[in-house]
Amino acid sequence: xRGIRQRREPGYWPWVQVVRALRRAAEPHEWAAADSGTLSxxxxxxxxxGDVFRLHDAxxxxxxxxxxxxxxxxxxxxxxxxxxxxxxxxxxxARHTWFEQLLLIGTYRDVEVDASxxxxxxxxxxxxxxxxxxxxxxxxxxxxxxxxxxxxxxxPGVELAADVHRRTGGNPFFVEQTARxxxxxxxxxxxxxxxxxxxxxxxSLLPSTAARSSVFSAASSTSASRTVVTLAPPRRxxxxxxxxxxxxxxxxxxxxxxx
Numbered sequence: 565x566r567g568i569r570q571r572r573e574p575g576y577w578p579w580v581q582v583v584r585a586l587r588r589a590a591e592p593h594e595w596a597a598a599d600s601g602t603l604s605x606x607x608x609x610x611x612x613x614g615d616v617f618r619l620h621d622a623x624x625x626x627x628x629x630x631x632x633x634x635x636x637x638x639x640x641x642x643x644x645x646x647x648x649x650x651x652x653x654x655x656x657x658a659r660h661t662w663f664e665q666l667l668l669i670g671t672y673r674d675v676e677v678d679a680s681x682x683x684x685x686x687x688x689x690x691x692x693x694x695x696x697x698x699x700x701x702x703x704x705x706x707x708x709x710x711x712x713x714x715x716x717x718x719x720p721g722v723e724l725a726a727d728v729h730r731r732t733g734g735n736p737f738f739v740e741q742t743a744r745x746x747x748x749x750x751x752x753x754x755x756x757x758x759x760x761x762x763x764x765x766x767x768s769l770l771p772s773t774a775a776r777s778s779v780f781s782a783a784s785s786t787s788a789s790r791t792v793v794t795l796a797p798p799r800r801x802x803x804x805x806x807x808x809x810x811x812x813x814x815x816x817x818x819x820x821x822x823x
Contacts, residue, residue: 575649576606578640579623583607590630598626616649620656627657628664635665643672644684651687658694674699702734711736715743728752 574580583603587595602622604610630636640646640654658668670691677688703711709725712718720728720743731752732738741756 574608575647576619576653578643578646578650579653580606580608582638582640583623583626586626586630586636594630594633598629600625616652620653621660623653624657624660627666628661631661631664631666635667637667637669639669639671641671643670643688644676644682646684648684648687651684651691655687655691658691670695702732703729703736703739704734705729708732708734708739711739712743712746715740716747718747720746724752 583606586598590598600622601610602618603626605612606619606623627636627638640650643651643654654668654670661668672688676682677684679685705722705726708729709720709722712720712725712728724746728739728742728746732742738756738759741758742752745754745756746752
């Protein structure tokens with residue numbers, strides 16, 4: 565279940581989607597055993613309980629009950645966009661489900677959340693400390709070709725796929741955006757708007773001195789001519805800074821406890 569980009573959705577929105585999915589998947593008698601009545605408040609079907617512990621316990625107890633007879637996997641996507649309450653509930657569930665057939669998976673962009681001034685930074689760190697963390701790497705050239713076929717509906721061929729792999733580093737989002745441009749007869753050397761926005765966000769997390777330099781051309785002597793070099797924003801005094809350099813996102817299973 566996805567986090568949110570904007571603050572139009574209510575708090576706990578990822579968990580609202582999880583509970584709705586659980587209710588749809590469960591048999592009537594299973595849901596009757598799992599629902600303590602508090603879950604309806606989370607779904608907006610009754611007044612809020614007003615007790616955060618009670619709500620966290622209700623969701624966790626429902627997960628434990630439904631995982632008693634079969635394994636349950638909960639995937640919370642884009643946690644870097646989640647509200648703080650959703651992360652606190654995830655932490656509560658992770659700390660109280662050690663022995664159940666339950667797998668909690670959270671995905672997030674570490675390049676964003678690792679910034680010390682990110683509002684979710686202090687909430688993500690404890691989760692990562694308890695988690696088995698898997699850092700995603702880029703796609704291989706053959707996988708880039710496969711994704712381009714799925715996105716554009718046409719086989720790009722070995723040479724073009726290799727060129728796209730070199731330009732994107734195998735980043736699936738960048739590959740998809742490039743494939744859509746290619747499908748519209750644009751050259752793969754063009755920079756899609758979505759890619760440009762993503763790169764600007766990442767550059768904005770760097771110290772101003774690093775952002776002014778050719779960050780991407782410095783990564784490889786063969787990449788100096790890439791169009792993305794021109795995306796470096798102008799100097800902004802007092803701009804935000806972060807530790808380290810941009811990295812690809814991470815998948816962080818909060819706990820893996822097969823029975």
